[in-house]
Amino acid sequence: MxxxxxxxxxxxxxxxxxxxxxxxxxxxxxxxxxxxxxxxxxxxxxxxxxxxxxxxxxxxxxxxxxxxxxxxxxxxxxxxxxxxxxxxxxxxxxxxxxxxxxxxxxxxxxxxxxxxxxxxxxxxxxxxxxxxxxxxxxxxxxxxxxxxxxxxxxxxxxxxxxxxxxxxxxxxxxASSNLILYLGLASAMGLVGSWLLARRIKRQTLGLEPREIAGLAEHREAMLYGIAEGVIALDPHQRITLVNAVGRTLLDLPEECVGRSLAELGIEGRLRDVLTGVDGDGTDEVVLRRGRVLVMNRMSVTKDGRRLGSVTTLRDRTELAQLEQELGSFRSSTEVLRAQAHEFANQLHTISGLIQLGDYDEVVRYVDALARHRESLDLTLTSRVHDTAVAALLMAKSAQAAESRVQLRVSERTSLDRLDPRDSADVATVVGNLVDNAVDAAAAGEAGHNAWVEVELRQDASTVEIVVRDSGPGVAPELAQEVFSHGFTTKAAQEGERGIGLALTRLVCKRHGGEVAVTNTAAGAAFTARLTVGHPVAVVEANR
Missing domain, CATH: 3.30.450.20 (PAS domain)
Known part of the structure; x- marks a missing residue:
């Protein structure tokens, strides 16, 4: 051998x-x-x-x-x-x-x-x-x-x-009576210095040999550039020390970004707070960046009590969020059918009880009342909301809100014409997200059986304005400007949990050249969203 x-x-x-x-x-x-x-x-x-x-x-x-x-x-x-x-x-x-x-x-x-x-x-x-x-x-x-x-x-x-x-x-x-002595002392000092330097370098390289260091560098490159997630590392001075190709793409960073600070790269606001650890605990932080919904996890790096910086991983949840919204639509439809089945069962039980009591006149009056209520709701929606998809969504949300003991009503000032299918889908997404958040807020409020949510749709030649009001507790003033960039829902704003419903709402509005904002009223909160419809709109930056 x-x-x-x-x-x-x-x-x-x-x-x-x-x-x-x-x-x-x-x-x-x-x-x-x-x-x-x-x-x-x-x-x-x-x-x-x-x-x-x-x-x-x-x-x-x-x-x-x-x-x-x-x-x-x-x-x-x-x-x-x-x-x-x-x-x-x-x-x-x-x-x-x-x-x-x-x-x-x-x-x-x-x-x-x-x-x-x-x-x-x-x-x-x-x-x-x-x-x-x-x-x-x-x-x-x-x-x-x-x-x-x-x-x-x-x-x-x-x-x-x-x-x-x-x-x-x-x-x-x-040459010198002490030349041999001087050369000997210089040799001894050189030997000791060389030995100490060799030991210091050995400690600094953690006992690794050059071939082992080269192997680690190769493995690091393969790992960083072989994973599907973005990775970005910062030093204590907020300078980028490492970023892989996926991270550079997700954050829209230039090729020569390593060694530059976040301020030099123009990274401000919510994204900077998450990367530097100012905001939150660094776990599953939702950030909007250039039209993308990013989920970021940050971890501080320390060694021997010395802070070396931080490493943050990024995942693009834009498509996943859209899929979740689609699944949410199916789930919402299921909940509507369940609520309607429950409502119909109660109505049938009432009719059956009246028949058993022999009060047939009351049966007729009860059925007529149910028919008039249904016709009134259908007439209100069909006369003011001519877009079928949005009208159907409001019908479904009405039944779902009733299940949560919340009254969903449509404002008398509502007026919406038929939209292009793509615009209709986006308007329906915004309406659905805002109504879901409003229903959760109203149900959690102190109004009790008087909880309500009001939807108002207004349209002009190129813009659709959506206003959703509720009787809930409102949004805390310190969250009013950050709730959309953080990805909070109204429920999350109360309980501290994170969501992406409002983040997607803002993303859709930005994509249509609009905006969404929230204000507190005497009764609760009012979310106002504006979208440009009827012609293509350039995609703008959602959140820096």
């Missing part, structure tokens, strides 16, 4: 990288110190050997003996004493032809003097590094000139004084 090789940890990689940097820095520092030591040696020793060479070239004995036969024997003691007294490496004297006549290195005697540059043979001075007998020395070559008054003397020869260049180890030792 092949055992996979163990990869170095992130802390190990960082430590090795830091150690490599420390080694490079130490080498650079050592090289700089050595270069500085060499420059100091060349400057100081160069001056010394030049001074010694000039002093020796100006010695009268040297001038006198260079032209004499066998000058080496006479100059040898002077050369040795100069070397001994000054402590330099070598002293060499050559004649005008460049032949060494005396030197502290006997091997050079009789050979040609190595020249630093050709000008030395023409009585010019020179100093610098030169290889002498295989060894590199710092030398100074000074011409020996004859003493003649009023003019430059004759070139008699050349004096060369040299000092051996130090080795690399000698330069390192001479």
């Amino acid at each position: 092949v055992v996979p090789s163990r990869r170095p940890t992130l802390a190990g990689q960082l430590l090795a990288f830091q150690l490599a940097i420390i080694v490079v820095v130490l080498v650079a520092v050592a090289a700089l110190s050595l270069a500085q030591s060499a420059a100091t040696f060349n400057r100081v020793e160069g001056r010394r050997v030049a001074a010694l060479a000039e002093q020796l070239a100006d010695n009268p004995l040297v001038r006198a003996q260079l032209d004499a036969p066998a000058p080496g024997e006479t100059l040898a003691p002077l050369v040795q004493s100069t070397r001994t007294e000054s402590g330099i490496t070598s002293v060499t004297i050559a004649n005008a032809r460049g032949v060494v006549v005396s030197s502290t290195n006997p091997i050079l005697v009789g050979t040609r003097l190595p020249l630093g540059e050709p000008g030395v043979a023409e009585a010019r001075g020179w100093s610098g590094e030169l290889r002498v007998d295989g060894e590199r020395e710092l030398v100074a070559q000074v011409p020996v000139l004859g003493a003649e008054k009023g003019k430059i003397g004759k070139h008699l020869g050349t004096v060369m004084v040299g000092e051996a260049s130090p080795t690399l180890w000698q330069r390192a030792r001479n």
Whole structure:
């Protein structure tokens, strides 16, 4: 079985990288110190050997003996004493032809003097590094000139004084007496610092290695962009730190929204309150945004007692809300049929009881009264509401309201013509939602058996106005401006529960270029909705 090789940890990689940097820095520092030591040696020793060479070239004995036969024997003691007294490496004297006549290195005697540059043979001075007998020395070559008054003397020869260049180890030792100590301390501090940095990064990455961090990032991307819900994350300063494609679409955010604050993106009002946690507990909050009904759930994120921000999920319930309304219509029809069945059963029981008592005249009067009431209601609706769908809805809502001991009546000022089927459906939706909320409010009020709901429909050339009044307790003033954006129903306004009936009502009105509002009257609450009908209307923003 092949055992996979163990990869170095992130802390190990960082430590090795830091150690490599420390080694490079130490080498650079050592090289700089050595270069500085060499420059100091060349400057100081160069001056010394030049001074010694000039002093020796100006010695009268040297001038006198260079032209004499066998000058080496006479100059040898002077050369040795100069070397001994000054402590330099070598002293060499050559004649005008460049032949060494005396030197502290006997091997050079009789050979040609190595020249630093050709000008030395023409009585010019020179100093610098030169290889002498295989060894590199710092030398100074000074011409020996004859003493003649009023003019430059004759070139008699050349004096060369040299000092051996130090080795690399000698330069390192001479660079600084504490250089090794400094390098050692720097190395120790670098090692400790690298180890502490590696531990800190290990803690900050929660002990994860680079491949594990990359895997988490890939899984996060797959999760965020693979789910059908929107996700948006904020930091404590209300800046967007993360948002997936669904969330960006639902909130209508630009592509470059990450890193920008909610204020910069123009998010205000109810949506901002939900995202920042100002409004509610963050659970199933209903918000209208650009014609969509959104349900949002917010959760704060903290770690080690430190607040990191929040994450909010979004679901688009626009289509679901419409389906709920359609199901509500079927449910309402079922409730109407049940109420009518109950009402008919009571009426039949009354008729049956009168027959058993033999009061046939009362039976006739009772049946006639029921017929007149039905005809009166039908006549009122059909004479004032000519749209079949809306009239049928009001008939059904009347029976349903009666089941809740609430009287549903149609205002005498009501007048509605037949509408386009699409406009009729939307008007019926608004009427149904407002009547349902009004019936709930009236039934929960203190009017008792005198509870009522009044519907008034008015129409002009392009607008339908719907006014629904009730005898309920009204809407709290602090909720009057927010009840539609929050998605409250009138019942929810009393009990604190959430709904989307009024939110959908406002959405339909906005879609038709209208609006819905609520005011409190002496008797209860009055909801007024306006819709433009008869021609297409551009969809406008429902709620920012």
